[in-house]
Structure formats: structure tokens, C-alpha cells
Amino acid sequence: MSLLAIGINHNTASVELREKVAFGPDKLPQALQQLAENPNVNGSVIISTCNRTEIYCDVKPSGKSKVIDWLSQFHQVSPEKLKPSLYVHEEQAAIRHLMRVSCGLDSLVLGEPQILGQVKQAYTDSRTHSAVDTSMEKLFQKTFSVAKRVRTETDIGGNAVSVAYAACTLAKHIFESLADSTVLLVGAGETIELVAKHLSANGCTKMIVANRTRERAQILAEQFDAQVISLSEIPEHLPRADIVISSTASPLPIIGKGMVESALKARRRQPILLVDIAVPRDIESQVGELNDAYLYTVDDLQSIVENNIEQRKVEAIQAEAIVSEESAAFMSWMRSLQGVDSIREYRQSANDVREELLSKSIQALASGADPEKLLIELSNKLTNRLIHVPTRALQVAAEQGEPAKLAVIRQSLGLEDS
Structure with missing residues (x-):
């Protein structure tokens, strides 16, 4: 068995090239079938995301160049255009690369957890199409256990590294349970949608979406069973909100000091967390002067994100050590299998000699020797x-x-x- 990993990612290739060599759902079954039928390949798994396309193979000695040629031909991309962006890892380097990818150490956002699910799905797809051999099976199962160990022994994925996630994390720190909190989301763009996803994943079930156009807000609200209101209705519903998170493209503030002051009176001074992640600001800065109103801006969140990125880099040092240890151990285990095969062959050879000579001696003895x-x-x-x-x-x-x-x-x- 000879392990091989070849691929391109966000560090080596442009978006245009990554799109050309991506394996979408329509192409993946055919690709796995072709690799399964390739005489130079014993088993394979294809990982294809927006940031990377990688092929992991158990290949024969001449298999490396054959797989690269196949990738070029399959996507009809010339070798001259593909090879400069291609990276190739073999044996322990291939094992280590897969483990680093699965742990989020090779991701655009250091430590992001989504890639592990994508690797698991790629492995499942390969098994479904009978493209996984015993070696690849062992490798990927080991990789999943290593990723679990990294998540357990380090905090590489425990810090918010996006403004949307930081906003949700801030809310979790201030309120004991998001399940009991009502959140007013102002805006319906990508950032607010991401905020809503994080809130929902953390148990929040009471959301209100306020937007200039109800149609866009309705599309977002349907995903999370949220209530839809217009921007003009915010003063009426603000007293219900424990948390306000705003991100619009409005050139002027939408929520003013007087509006929040009235809401606090109606709430009998129960505090409100307001997170303004819009540029220009959606919430007047004077709101922060009010008692029981806790205002955080995009600059505050960006500072949190930057600190957390640095913390992830620290945690990554320990994660890299775990990956190096585990990849070396798996490589040793692979070499031991080669030793087992050699021992079996040597014993069989010696036993064949013994049986041959013994058979001749028994015949000679029967003849009276x-x-x-x-x-x-x-x-x-x-x-x-x-x-x-x-x-x-x-x-x-x-x-x-x-x-x-x-x-x-x-x-x-x-x-x-x-």
C-alpha cells in the first residue's frame, strides 16, 4: 500500500481553477467509479468543497502520475495549467495532511469545524460507491478519532472568529439561556442570516426579523419560525426584545436613544443587549449612555474576533503536535503490516521447502532406504x-x-x- 494525497486549495489556486476541478454531486459518482476501475488505484476518497479539491488514494508504485493525469483529463484542464497549483503528499505526509484538514488546521478560518463534516461525507460517498478499500477505511476512521481528540484536548474551535458568531457568543455570555430570550434581528442580509443560524443552533426559538422589505424578511423568518415586522414597527416591538442585533445598509441610525429609553421604561428597567454590526451604525452611540442598555459595536466584536484568532493560533500548536504524533503512529502501524506480509511469505517459503524434502524422504523410506x-x-x-x-x-x-x-x-x- 502506498498512500497518496493530491489536491488544490484556497492557498494554491484561484477561484476559477477551483471551480473547474470541483466534483459536484453530478460528477462525483462517475469520478469514484473511474478511480475504482483504475488498475493503479486500490481505493480512493474525493473531498470537494468551495475551498479545496483533494483526492486520497491507496495506489500502486506507478500510481501517482496516473492519478494526476486522470484528474487533468476528467476535468479537461491541461496539465500545464493544473500542475503549478497542485500539491502532492505521499505516505506519512499524506496521512498528516488529511488529519490537518479534518482538524481545521488547513482551513481558511483556522479551526473551523465544518470541514470535518465535509470529510466524513466524502468518506461516506466513497463507501457508497464501493471506492474505499481496507487501507482507506483504516486511515479515515483513524483520522476521525484524531479530530475528536484535537477537539477534546484543545480549544481550537472554542472561540468566535466571525463577527456573526462573536455576536451570538456575546449574547450567550450575558444571558444564561438563549432559549428564554427574545431576539430582535434588524436587517435580513447574509450577516443577519448567519447570526440567526448561530442563535438557533444555541437554542434560541423566539426571534423577530425587522427589515425594510417584508418579502426578504419573510424568506429569512420562515427558516427559523420568526415573526416579521417593518422597520417602522421597531418602537412597538422593542420592549419585548432582550437582545437586539442589527446589520443593515441604512445610511442613518435606525434605533435612537429615545426609542431605547422608552423600551427600557416599558420593560421596567430589565436590561437590553444591543449589538450593532453595521457600518455606518444602525444604533446611535448615545444608547450606550443609558443604564441597563449594553451597546457593542462592530469594532468591539472585531477586537474579540482578533483576540480569538490569536488564541486559536496558540491552541493550533498543541493540535499540530497531536497530528504529528498520530500520523507517525499510523505510519508505523502501516509499516508493521508490510512486515507481517513479509513474515508470512518467508514462513510459507520455508514450509514449502520442508514439505518438498520431507515428501521425498518419506518416499525413499518406503522404498527401503x-x-x-x-x-x-x-x-x-x-x-x-x-x-x-x-x-x-x-x-x-x-x-x-x-x-x-x-x-x-x-x-x-x-x-x-x-
């Missing part, structure tokens, strides 16, 4: 046949002046160093 002479002859022939190949190997190593090779042979034969 002298038993004592037969035993002596059998022992001599058996010894000569068994030591012939090692003896020749010792002679060749000595004649060619290869002391290191000679020492290895002597050690394997149990001879003392001279």
Missing part, C-alpha cells in the same frame, strides 16, 4: 536450501562494499557484530 542416512541427508539438504538465499545476500553485500546492508542482514540472521 537406510533411515539413518535419510535423516542425515534430509538435515543437510534442508539446511542448504534454507541458508542459500541469506548466504548469497551476505556475499553480495560484502562484494559490493555495503557495510550497512551487511550489518542488517547479519542482525536479521542473529549473528553477533564483528
